[in-house]
Amino acid sequence: MTLGITLDSLSLGYARGPVLREVDLTVRPGEVLVIVGASGSGKSTLLRALAGLLTPHGGRVLAGDEEVTGTSRERAMVFQDDGLLPWRTVRRNVELPLRIRGLPRGERRTVAEEWLARVGLEGHEDRLPRELSGGMRQRVQLARALAGAPRAVLMDEPFGALDAQTRAGMQALLLDVLRDTRATIVFVTHDVDEALLLADRVVVLGSGGVRTTIEVPGPRDPAADRAELRAKILKEL
Numbered sequence: 001m002t003l004g005i006t007l008d009s010l011s012l013g014y015a016r017g018p019v020l021r022e023v024d025l026t027v028r029p030g031e032v033l034v035i036v037g038a039s040g041s042g043k044s045t046l047l048r049a050l051a052g053l054l055t056p057h058g059g060r061v062l063a064g065d066e067e068v069t070g071t072s073r074e075r076a077m078v079f080q081d082d083g084l085l086p087w088r089t090v091r092r093n094v095e096l097p098l099r100i101r102g103l104p105r106g107e108r109r110t111v112a113e114e115w116l117a118r119v120g121l122e123g124h125e126d127r128l129p130r131e132l133s134g135g136m137r138q139r140v141q142l143a144r145a146l147a148g149a150p151r152a153v154l155m156d157e158p159f160g161a162l163d164a165q166t167r168a169g170m171q172a173l174l175l176d177v178l179r180d181t182r183a184t185i186v187f188v189t190h191d192v193d194e195a196l197l198l199a200d201r202v203v204v205l206g207s208g209g210v211r212t213t214i215e216v217p218g219p220r221d222p223a224a225d226r227a228e229l230r231a232k233i234l235k236e237l
């Protein structure tokens with residue numbers, strides 16, 4: 001079952017002041033919603049609130065019909081700097097959400113290995129995260145996020161620290177895995193081309209709110225000409 005997420009007059013900020021004010025936005029079940037915006041516009045802040053890591057100053061976040069008050073295995077997170085546990089092997093990192101779901105040990109291992117093969121890490125299962133490249137660690141994070149069969153995946157600049165070639169490879173991998181998952185994806189990026197490659201809709205944040213929301217026709221078609229949409233987004237940034 002996919003998960004719709006509703007931001008209902010959501011205001012977010014920190015002790016030093018507000019960042020976003022009274023944002024209303026609906027993430028449709030199963031869509032890929034990409035959030036772009038200038039540095040400091042509140043992209044990560046918004047994502048943290050969706051994850052349940054930040055309490056709103058006002059309004060609320062609904063995941064389905066339920067108000068978000070904390071983290072949940074239904075909403076997996078993928079961060080830019082890998083959130084992997086450094087003392088656990090690659091396999092045992094991916095097994096973690098499966099353990100939380102209560103899968104028996106043997107099954108955990110099978111599912112984790114299937115996902116690791118899916119992201120091209122067969123043969124690396126027994127390595128520690130520090131023994132992998134940045135791109136490989138992001139693959140492990142992706143496998144870990146999806147192995148737990150979450151209903152939503154919240155991704156904060158997951159490819160932001162990777163070189164251009166590795167990044168393109170990760171985008172292709174993500175497009176590939178998204179074909180088979182029905183999870184709702186909220187993806188934060190600085191990169192307008194990445195947004196247009198992945199999104200059903202692009203939300204541009206700015207001046208404490210949503211500047212504009214842009215629907216991408218025929219989404220996830222790498223051959224599509226996005227020059228016009230690109231110009232439109234750049235104008236809003």
Ligand SMILES: Nc1ncnc2c1ncn2[C@@H]1O[C@H](COP(=O)(O)OP(=O)(O)OP(=O)(O)O)[C@@H](O)[C@H]1O
Nearest residue numbers: 014015016019037038039040041042043044045046
């Ligand atoms: N933990 C925090 N405590 C206090 N202020 C914070 C904290 N995190 C972010 N901020 C402030 O909130 C505002 C929005 O930050 P946020 O990280 O959400 O922006 P962003 O759009 O993700 O930026 P970037 O693209 O640079 O990552 C900024 O002014 C930032 O200084």
